[in-house]
Amino acid sequence: MITVEKISNGTVIDHICGGKGKKVLSLLGINENYPHRVALMMNVPSKKLGKKDIVKIEGIFVDVENANLIALITPHATINIIKNEKVEKKFVAELPEKLSIGKCPNPNCITNFEHEFEEFIKSNELYRCSYCERLFKGAELI
């Protein structure tokens, strides 16, 4: 087992499906210019997932809204908010009921021609464009 230093103030995201950790970091806007400590552990053995990724980010407290976007990439990730080296809050990322981001993947959708705010509504495990009414997987929208 590789050990990684604890972080003092920031977020630990656990139970990310194996291989999706990098995508989670980029969704949170973390790139080579990020000034604080970041750890990405890939393919950690996991009972539940087989292989999981874990990310530790110093200096960012992921809120529920961002956590729910993470669920689009990897459902049921666990978010731990760390303050003064202690877990202050722990919650599971859930698929959001509504999404107001991105572009409709349907090339014939009117929203790709007019400057309109896109909106997708959750329908079972998928998202329906509220204009063209097509269904999409969450991951297609981000």
Added chain:
Amino acid sequence: MDMISMRDLDKKTIETIFERAENIEKFGYKERKGIITTAFFETSTRTKLSFQSAAKHMGMKVIDFVPETSSLVKGESFSDTIRMLDNYADAIIIRHPKDGSARLAAKLAKHPVINGGDGANEHPTQALIDIYTIKKEKGKITGLNISLFGDLGHARTMHSLLYGLAMSDVNLTLISPKGLEPNAEIIDEIKKEFKTEIVQKYEPDFTDADVIYVVRVQEERFADKYEAKKIKEQFKLELSDLKKAKSNVIVLHPLPKIDEISAEVDKSKHAKYFEQAANAVPVRIAILEYCMGME
């Protein structure tokens, strides 16, 4: 009240519209003042004319917006065009090639917007006319065996019709050439939502059908011309096909039809597509009343 998608309607609303259409056929309708505009960004003679006829029957005035001669050619956005039309009319009937255009129009306009077909998405008023016709001809809709026959993958009315029929608790048989089945997404949706019984077939077989709904198979859909010819012949409805069906089976078609139904079928008691076309006016009057509010 807008009418954009069958997904916005419930059974009760549909029944109210049908009751109203029935009463309109029997007793006529109350005249009302108002102006509607028909904004067809794509041709559709029948949908447009029957809405114009419905509105004129009701005593309303009609403005026809013709995109070719408007400032659209100068590059005016769709949104701006809708805002402009909203100032001139009490209701907007719209047909547009892009999916979701009618929903966008409804979000922008203060007045009711009625969807006369948005791309490959919805055409709810045609579906209501079709279902009304079945109910009128058969005296009921629940439990009927409905066969949809032809190119079910490209027909504009298919999403709305499938959804509306599934809502009405019918049994569906889909008969199409391979590759021209309805969109799998909508089939999954209605199976989940309404537990609709659906059988897919690839050859004409109308043994159990109470209603046959014919949609044209276009040759342009096939790369192989010989194959196209064979399939077109196979998917043409002949009187001999009906001989093997129930004696009271009825045949519907959204029209215009070209050669997908033989002339003998036209003359038979089974053909109900001319009645279906005639139902467009009372049903669309009922829809205009529903959307614009009764006076």
